[in-house]
Amino acid sequence: MTAFTPPDIAWGPLVPVLVVLLAAVAGVLVEAFVPDRLRRPVQLGLSIAALAGALVAVAALWGGVRRTGGTDVLGGSLVVDGPTLVLQGTLALLALLSVLLFADRLTGGEDAFAPSAAAVPGSDYEEVARRKGLRQTEVFPLLLFATGGMMIFPATADLLTLFVALEVLSLPLYLLAGLARRRRLLSQEASMKYFLLGAFASAIMLFGIALLYGYSGSVRFADIAAATSAPSGLDDLLLVGAVLLLVGLLFKVGAVPFHMWTPDVYQGAPTPVTAFMAACTKVAAFGALLRVVYVMLPGMSWDLEVVLWVVAILTMVVGTVAALVQTDVKRLLAYSSIAHAGFVLTGVVALDQSGVTGVLFYLLAYGATTVGAFGLVTLVRERGAGDVDGEPAVLGEATRLSQWAGLGRSHPVLAVTFTLFLLSFAGIPLTAGFTGKFAVFTAAVEGGAWPLALVGVLSSVAAAFFYVRIIVLMFFTEAAGADDGGSARPVPAAVGGGATAAGAADGTADGPADPAPVAATEAAPAAVATAQAPERAGTTVVAGEGLTLVAVGVCAVLTVVLGVAPQPVLDAIGSVAVLLP
Numbered sequence: 372m373t374a375f376t377p378p379d380i381a382w383g384p385l386v387p388v389l390v391v392l393l394a395a396v397a398g399v400l401v402e403a404f405v406p407d408r409l410r411r412p413v414q415l416g417l418s419i420a421a422l423a424g425a426l427v428a429v430a431a432l433w434g435g436v437r438r439t440g441g442t443d444v445l446g447g448s449l450v451v452d453g454p455t456l457v458l459q460g461t462l463a464l465l466a467l468l469s470v471l472l473f474a475d476r477l478t479g480g481e482d483a484f485a486p487s488a489a490a491v492p493g494s495d496y497e498e499v500a501r502r503k504g505l506r507q508t509e510v511f512p513l514l515l516f517a518t519g520g521m522m523i524f525p526a527t528a529d530l531l532t533l534f535v536a537l538e539v540l541s542l543p544l545y546l547l548a549g550l551a552r553r554r555r556l557l558s559q560e561a562s563m564k565y566f567l568l569g570a571f572a573s574a575i576m577l578f579g580i581a582l583l584y585g586y587s588g589s590v591r592f593a594d595i596a597a598a599t600s601a602p603s604g605l606d607d608l609l610l611v612g613a614v615l616l617l618v619g620l621l622f623k624v625g626a627v628p629f630h631m632w633t634p635d636v637y638q639g640a641p642t643p644v645t646a647f648m649a650a651c652t653k654v655a656a657f658g659a660l661l662r663v664v665y666v667m668l669p670g671m672s673w674d675l676e677v678v679l680w681v682v683a684i685l686t687m688v689v690g691t692v693a694a695l696v697q698t699d700v701k702r703l704l705a706y707s708s709i710a711h712a713g714f715v716l717t718g719v720v721a722l723d724q725s726g727v728t729g730v731l732f733y734l735l736a737y738g739a740t741t742v743g744a745f746g747l748v749t750l751v752r753e754r755g756a757g758d759v760d761g762e763p764a765v766l767g768e769a770t771r772l773s774q775w776a777g778l779g780r781s782h783p784v785l786a787v788t789f790t791l792f793l794l795s796f797a798g799i800p801l802t803a804g805f806t807g808k809f810a811v812f813t814a815a816v817e818g819g820a821w822p823l824a825l826v827g828v829l830s831s832v833a834a835a836f837f838y839v840r841i842i843v844l845m846f847f848t849e850a851a852g853a854d855d856g857g858s859a860r861p862v863p864a865a866v867g868g869g870a871t872a873a874g875a876a877d878g879t880a881d882g883p884a885d886p887a888p889v890a891a892t893e894a895a896p897a898a899v900a901t902a903q904a905p906e907r908a909g910t911t912v913v914a915g916e917g918l919t920l921v922a923v924g925v926c927a928v929l930t931v932v933l934g935v936a937p938q939p940v941l942d943a944i945g946s947v948a949v950l951l952p
Contacts, residue, residue: 381444384451386428387459388526392519394421398512407506411474414511418470421515425463425522429456433947441951447591448532450662453947455526457731458658465650465738466518471922472643472746473510477915478765483641483749484510484550485558492555507550514647517543521651525658528666530580530590530616533659537576537619540655541569544648548640553767561639568632569622576619582612592667593952599670613668614678620663623656624712627685634693637705642768645701646745649708650738657715657734661727664719665950672722679720683823686713687830694837700748700770703837704741707796710834711737717827718811721818727948729810732941736795736803736933743926744792746919747785751775754911769910772841777850782912786845788927793838795930798831803933810941850909 382389394417401413433456436442441452476482486505490497520540527533549562584590586609587598599609622629637645668675690710697703715737718730748768755764769775779786795804808831812824914920933940 378446381442384432384442384444385449387425387432387463388519388522390421390424390428391463391515391522394418395512395515395519398509398515402509402512410508411506414508415470415474418511418515419467422463422467422470422518426460426467429460429463432456437947440949443528443951447593448529449523449526450528450951451526452949452951453944454658454661454727454731454950456947457944458525458654458734459522461654461731461735461738462518462521462651465654465742466514466521466647468739468742468746468922468925469643469647469651470511470514471918472646472742472749473514475643475749475915475918477749477913477919478752481552482506483552483643485552485555488546488550492559497555510547510550513543513547517541517547517647518651521655524655525662527659527662528592530583530592530595534573534577534580536659537573537623540652541573544644544652545569547644548636548648550644551639551641554639557639558641559639561636565632565636572619572622572629575615579612579615579617579619582608583616586612592662595667596669596952599668609671610674613671613675616663617660617675617678620656620660621682624653624660624715625709626682626712626716627689627709628682630686630689630709630712633709634702634705637708638699638701638770642701642745642749646742649704649745650741653708653712653715654734654738657719657730660719661730662950665722665727666952669722676720676722679716680820680823683713683716683720684826686710686716687826688713691830691834694834697837698772700772700775700841701745703772703841704744704748707834707837708741710830711796713830714808714811714827717815717820717823720820720823721811721814723814723818724948725817726811726814727950728941728945729807729814731944731948732810732933732937733807735940736807736930739926739929739933740792740795740803743923743930744789744796746923746926747789747792749919750785750912750915751778752911752913754909765911765913772844774910775841776844776848778910778912779846781850785912788923789845790842791927791930793841795934797835797838799835801931801934803930803937806934806937806941 398414398417401410401417405413432451436451436453436456441450441455443450473484474482484507485497486503486507487497487500488507490500517540520536520538520543523536524533524540527536545562545566548565549559551558580590583595586603586605587595589595589598603609618629622632625633637649640648664672664675664679687710690706690708690713694703694706694710697706715730715733718726718733720726721729748770751769751774753766753769753774755766778789791802795802798804798808808827812827815821815824815827
């Protein structure tokens with residue numbers, strides 16, 4: 372009988388991922404064994420410690436990877452090279468900022484998540500859960516599981532691990548998208564759409580993996596790359612399999628025509644989840660796309676170039692044009708994210724070393740700006756006309772663009788910070804967005820894809836219109852019904868309890884108070900929702916416990932630093948931006 376030979380695993384390069392996944396498992400045990408009153412602080416501390424530990428682990432591995440170029444682990448299933456560390460560090464940082472958004476209690480001691488995810492919206496059970504003050508602290512291990520999958524996704528070196536990582540990062544997001552405290556039906560609809568379309572995209576991707584395996588006889592990226600370099604009678608099988616694989620990845624980045632889920636899911640999901648999903652999912656998916664295009668399919672650059680060019684142009688144009696007509700700030704940012712996916716694709720299509728550096732920098736800059744922008748959206752709230760304990764009742768998020776009118780006068784700090792993020796999205800100089808766009812467009816020109824760069828520049832100019840429109844709305848438009856004192860007055864978070872007393876915190880509406888009967892269908896009794904609608908007057912800004920303010924502040928600093936002095940970061944990324952085969 373042959374003796375068992377234990378595998379030799381290099382655990383060191385896996386530490387960033389292991390820390391996050393082990394903390395996620397520990398978070399599940401916390402839900403089972405820690406008393407209710409202690410779960411939130413324990414889960415919050417565990418999540419912050421795990422993500423901070425992952426950042427430290429990435430920093431500790433940086434020097435060795437810079438000297439050696441990286442290594443493969445787990446028998447070649449994962450590759451830990453420079454781009455992997457950059458992406459894992461970016462994901463850990465953005466997830467850490469997202470944890471602060473998840474944990475903050477903004478109104479009446481309530482966070483953004485439903486007291487009982489399994490309750491039927493508007494049911495007596497949901498009302499009892501709310502009155503008892505139940506909390507969804509399992510959102511923290513779900514975030515950690517998703518982050519762990521995202522950190523594995525761009526490091527994979529075989530197709531099976533790629534698919535497993537995709538499911539690990541996706542399944543928690545499907546659940547998180549349906550956990551909004553208010554507008555429960557809209558949130559559950561978003562979750563269902565994301566799940567069904569995500570499952571469909573995963574099936575297409577799995578079919579592509581099967582075809583690539585049939586072509587090459589292997590699931591390893593290196594073996595498939597070697598097989599594509601030799602002529603074969605199965606070239607059609609290779610082309611179809613590669614396109615189907617790219618469909619799954621393009622779905623995750625929200626590229627056209629696989630973008631239809633993005634605006635609905637971004638609008639319906641709890642805003643902290645939207646921030647996490649918009650920033651981190653793109654980082655992970657583009658990291659995986661880089662490795663597939665540059666490592667697995669370099670011999671097919673001529674065949675896939677047409678597909679990627681068409682997708683990139685459609686993504687930039689459709690995302691920009693659709694954003695021009697949006698009246699909801701979350702949907703506007705969703706279509707903006709689609710346009711930005713097209714900008715990043717120009718760096719991928721460059722097929723040049725500078726393209727890798729540009730894409731990695733752009734993902735860091737875009738991620739920080741996105742988390743900060745959605746963090747500010749969570750702070751802007753509808754204000755009820757009726758006072759509770761001498762203060763106006765705080766309702767749901769004010770996401771209609773018209774509700775942001777006059778915020779520059781009533782809350783200048785928030786308006787200026789949001790303006791900074793909008794200017795970064797638009798690519799205005801001295802912001803991180805400008806440096807990121809300059810990096811990817813320059814790489815595209817160097818790689819011979821100057822028409823893509825031209826379309827990107829024109830799309831950026833057109834996109835500036837709807838970003839500037841919001842700035843004009845905040846600073847130069849009078850708020851509807853505003854008196855001489857401004858459109859709203861600052862409200863402490865504790866006043867949110869008044870919203871409950873006024874009947875607004877029982878799940879009626881979070882986000883836009885559209886004339887459509889969304890609130891009435893998702894609320895407690897329809898008569899209550901109808902009675903509350905006329906009382907909504909103006910907007911206000913809540914401070915919460917300050918966790919969101921910390922996250923937004925860090926994102927603002929990153930947006931400025933990466934725009935004013937980006938060269939050290941570009942040099943650091945460029946020194947390790949070499950993908951191992």
